[in-house]
Amino acid sequence: MKDFFHSTGFKLLLGVVFVLFGVLLYTASAGGSAISDLLGLVTAPMQKVSTVISNNAAVAAEDATRSREQLIAENQQLRRQIDELHTQLIDYYQLKLENEQFRSVLELKNDNQDFQFVSAAVIGRDPNDVFYTFQIDKGSSAGISVNDPVITNSGVAGWISSVTTSYARVTTILSADTSISALDKVNRQTGVISSNIEFAEQGVIKMGYLPSRDAVQEGDIVVTSGLGGLYPRNLPIGKVLEVFPEESDVTYYATVEPLVDVKTVRDVFVITDFEGQGEVLDDLDAASAGEEE
Amino acid sequence: MPDKFKIIRYFAYTVEILVLYVVEQTPGLFPELFGARPVPVLTAAIAVAMFESETAGMAFGLLAGLLTDLGMGNTLGFHALLAAVFCYAVGVMAKNLIQTNLLTALLLGAGILAFVFFFQWLFFYVFNPHNTAPWYALTSRYFPRFVYTLAFMPILYLFNRAFALLIRPPAE
Numbered sequence: 001m002k003d004f005f006h007s008t009g010f011k012l013l014l015g016v017v018f019v020l021f022g023v024l025l026y027t028a029s030a031g032g033s034a035i036s037d038l039l040g041l042v043t044a045p046m047q048k049v050s051t052v053i054s055n056n057a058a059v060a061a062e063d064a065t066r067s068r069e070q071l072i073a074e075n076q077q078l079r080r081q082i083d084e085l086h087t088q089l090i091d092y093y094q095l096k097l098e099n100e101q102f103r104s105v106l107e108l109k110n111d112n113q114d115f116q117f118v119s120a121a122v123i124g125r126d127p128n129d130v131f132y133t134f135q136i137d138k139g140s141s142a143g144i145s146v147n148d149p150v151i152t153n154s155g156v157a158g159w160i161s162s163v164t165t166s167y168a169r170v171t172t173i174l175s176a177d178t179s180i181s182a183l184d185k186v187n188r189q190t191g192v193i194s195s196n197i198e199f200a201e202q203g204v205i206k207m208g209y210l211p212s213r214d215a216v217q218e219g220d221i222v223v224t225s226g227l228g229g230l231y232p233r234n235l236p237i238g239k240v241l242e243v244f245p246e247e248s249d250v251t252y253y254a255t256v257e258p259l260v261d262v263k264t265v266r267d268v269f270v271i272t273d274f275e276g277q278g279e280v281l282d283d284l285d286a287a288s289a290g291e292e293e
Numbered sequence: 294m295p296d297k298f299k300i301i302r303y304f305a306y307t308v309e310i311l312v313l314y315v316v317e318q319t320p321g322l323f324p325e326l327f328g329a330r331p332v333p334v335l336t337a338a339i340a341v342a343m344f345e346s347e348t349a350g351m352a353f354g355l356l357a358g359l360l361t362d363l364g365m366g367n368t369l370g371f372h373a374l375l376a377a378v379f380c381y382a383v384g385v386m387a388k389n390l391i392q393t394n395l396l397t398a399l400l401l402g403a404g405i406l407a408f409v410f411f412f413q414w415l416f417f418y419v420f421n422p423h424n425t426a427p428w429y430a431l432t433s434r435y436f437p438r439f440v441y442t443l444a445f446m447p448i449l450y451l452f453n454r455a456f457a458l459l460i461r462p463p464a465e
Contacts, residue, residue, distance in 0.1 A: 004385075008348075009346070009347045009348045009351075009381070009384075009385075012348055012351070013347075013348075013351055013377070013378065013381045016351060016355060016377050017374060017377070017378060020355075020370045020373050020374040020377065021370065021374065022370075023369055023370040023373075024368055024369065024370030024371055024374060027368050027369040027370060028368045039359060039360070039363045040363065043311075043314065043315065043318075043360070043363065046311070046315045047315055047318055047319065050315045050316065050318075050319045050322075051319050051320060054319050054320070054321055054322050055321075122320060123318075124318035124319065124320070124364065125318065125319075125320045125330075126318060126364040126365055126366070127317050127318075127323070127329070127330035127331060127332050127364075127438065128332060128361065128364060128365050128413060128417075128438075129365065130418065130430060130434045130435075133366070134320070135318070135366075161366070162366045169366040176421070176423040176424045176425070177421070177423050196424070196425045196426060197424065197425070197426055197429060197430045197433075197434070198425075198426055198429060201328060201433065264320075266320070
């Protein structure tokens with residue numbers, strides 16, 4: 001036993017534990033490190049290639065595993081669709097630009113000239129996370145920074161929770177760490193979007209701090225209110241499902257079905273800059289600095 | 294002169310761990326079971342530690358742990374510390390205390406993975422003030438993840454056993 005504690009291996013283990021403990025304390029306080037950057041430079045391109053291969057293989061496998069009957073049925077359905085599309089083609093060119101304007105996130109920029117977008121692909125999903133956090137293939141070198149909103153064509157997907165040079169991590173709207181000031185688009189009722197593990201498992205989020213059961217109605221669209229400076233206003237979040245009383249106080253909350261399925265999303269846009277971004281954070285920083293003085 | 298078989302073997306282990314990391318992080322490659330996805334990179338490090346010296350085991354545990362930390366993006370060093378210590382202990386036990394076979398691999402794997410996921414739940418879920426329903430999270434997410442990850446032990450044990458036996462000088 002005495003030999004064991006004097007062995008080179010054990011001394012090496014103690015050294016490693018000591019160094020790792022230092023790294024742990026450093027990253028816990030600083031929130032990032034050169035080691036993360038370095039490892040990310042190696043693993044991010046590998047993940048990108050792996051994701052592309054996996055996506056292509058999934059599409060190929062889907063075709064290969066279908067039965068003859070399924071293919072015949074799909075063929076008939078596609079023929080019907082072609083007929084329908086022929087009739088719609090007459091209006092197609094006229095409607096094309098208008099359609100794209102509503103459906104593409106790039107058109108969002110027309111209404112929000114102050115928005116700066118970076119498009120990114122999802123390259124990794126960590127199995128250790130319970131709230132479907134994912135990695136994207138763009139990092140600080142593309143202008144992305146912590147707290148930037150992440151959206152898709154459909155609406156809000158989450159926010160940037162950490163960033164390295166080559167990739168960034170997105171905490172989704174299903175996470176308990178997410179808190180968004182929201183607005184019911186129909187009756188202008190405000191609330192706060194949050195979640196917990198039980199809601200996340202059902203794929204829904206919660207709009208809290210509602211004053212009454214009638215404050216929002218089933219089917220109402222919920223958008224970002226813009227308060228807080230983390231998200232620009234009017235980004236779609238989801239659709240109201242049901243309203244319940246809170247167990248802990250006299251307010252009500254609504255379950256909201258997000259418009260973005262964050263469990264399967266593949267491509268996102270990061271809003272790197274918009275008018276009013278971080279205003280409240282800056283005010284808070286200034287206030288806390290003032291208190292310290 | 295350095296043992297070229299050892300270098301090749303270590304290189305193979307490193308590639309194995311890197312590939313497993315990329316595969317576990319790739320969306321959609323491993324299907325979700327009860328909402329959980331596996332973390333085979335930790336299982337692989339334990340399996341490697343059973344066939345190598347304690348320092349080599351520690352090094353591969355360190356690599357697997359660092360990659361897990363990188364994937365989680367929270368605190369770099371948490372899993373690295375746990376995996377390095379546990380893999381060192383596996384190396385010592387495999388050399389002095391236990392027989393190296395599938396049963397001991399499964400038992401050691403179960404014990405270590407249970408510890409790692411329990412600490413993960415404690416530090417990253419329970420200690421996060423935003424999270425609620427910790428017992429629900431433990432049973433509905435962390436336990437299925439533990440079982441799913443442990444399920445990789447037989448195949449990774451046999452795979453690394455093959456590496457350890459085949460990539461050796463003929464005289465050994």
